[in-house]
Amino acid sequence: MAGLALAMLLSGCSTNNRTTVLVPSTSKPADAQASMDSRAVLAYLAALTLDIQPGVIVGQNAGHGNQILNSSGYVGYQPLVGALKQQTGELPGLLGLDYEYERIFTPAQLTAANQALIEHWQQGGLVTINWSPHNPWLNDESDLAGHPGTGNDTRSNGDNMKGVDLRLLVDPQSPMHAIWHRKLDRIAGGLQQLQDAGVVVLWRPMQEMNGNWFWWGIGSSETDPRPYVALWRDMFQYFTRDKGLHNLLWVYSPAATFFDPFQETVKSVDWAYPGDAYVDVAAGTAYNDTLEIGDYASYLKFGKPLGMGEYGPNLGGALSRAGTFDDRLHITRLEHDYPAIAYWVSWHDWDNGDGTQEHQSIVSNQQAKAMMQDAYALTLSRLAWKTFQK
Secondary structure, eight states: OTTOOEEEEEOOOGGGTOOEEEEEGGGSOSSTTOOHHHHHHHHHHHHHHTTSSOOEEEEEEEEEGGGGGOSSSSSSHIIIIIHHHHHHSOOBSEEEEESSSSSOOOHHHHHHHHHHHHHHHHTTOEEEEEEOOOOTTTOOSSOTTTOOOOGGGGBOSTTTTTTOOHHHHTOTTSHHHHHHHHHHHHHHHHHHHHHHTTOOEEEEESOOTTSSSBTTSGGGOTTOOHHHHHHHHHHHHIIIIISOOOSEEEEEOOOOSSSOTTOOOOOOTTTTOOOGGGOSEEEEEEEOTTOOOTTHHHHHTTOSOEEEEEEESOTTSHHHHHTOOBTHHHHHHHHHTOTTEEEEEEOOOEEOSSSOEEOOSSTTSBOHHHHHTSTTEEBGGGOOGGGGOO
16 A cells, blocks of 8 residues: 555464464564564554554543643543543543643653553553653753743744754754753653553654644744754654663654644645654644545655544534534544544643633544444554564
């Protein structure tokens, strides 16, 4: 399928009920020292992309940092995932969290958040972590308790872009290099805890780089993607080589060039692609009421296992504001129109600031039970990635 070559992979032997299966040759991880479980998860995603294994993994983002511990509200494991289990009898196969965005979380707060991810993994589930870092020109992380920042510190609006030059973050001679590495070290500490617990992470950093609403996006270098590519590659090397993190599957996640809810300038989805040697999975974003993936053909050309890093109804639209989106459309669309998508992640809810709620989570919309009980929906109870373990 679209450049994905097939290779034979022996998953196991008859003594442990594992069989020989076909998977894409692109299931070879970017990190040559990737853990065996990382390899198994990647092989599973590749088999789903090729439709060797039927189905699509259901994913739910539960918020930012230790907000996953909230017992009520718009974000948190209990209001979004626990409530979904109570309503439908099923848990999502993939649990998601953003390690930043809302604020800069301390190491202790990330440690607390990690416990929910570890528990999901130990139940047989998969984990994805998004990273929306705050602008290091706005916050040098010298005082996290007194200056944790806000979500606006990820944005490219106003004066946020003064002095921003991604090239300085990878220049050892620049003071910004030390500030950036302070940030990387804090994040690596959280990922190390997950590695120690055996958790494989679908690592999705600095998403939607082909749009101009984040500080790392095209607003930082509108005509040249090389600074972003260099920043990604530097982080890859630092995490894998220097920090010894081999539990990460690297997810490249561009914004949709169709149905852009922000009506901003958007480059093509491959504009800042870091290269095959630095990417394991391509997982774009799309928000529209028909769940159209207008860039699907372009995603196929990456020759990688595919996902949808964020996927839901139109942001701020009538359906999402009312919570009347039909969750079953995820399955209908992905099964019949976009079968190469191995997983999707529904985002969490939030307050629109005008007295309305943005309903993006599965549980806050309609027909969640019918969707979660559909055989094509790979909930936690239906995941089969462990059959790819050697």
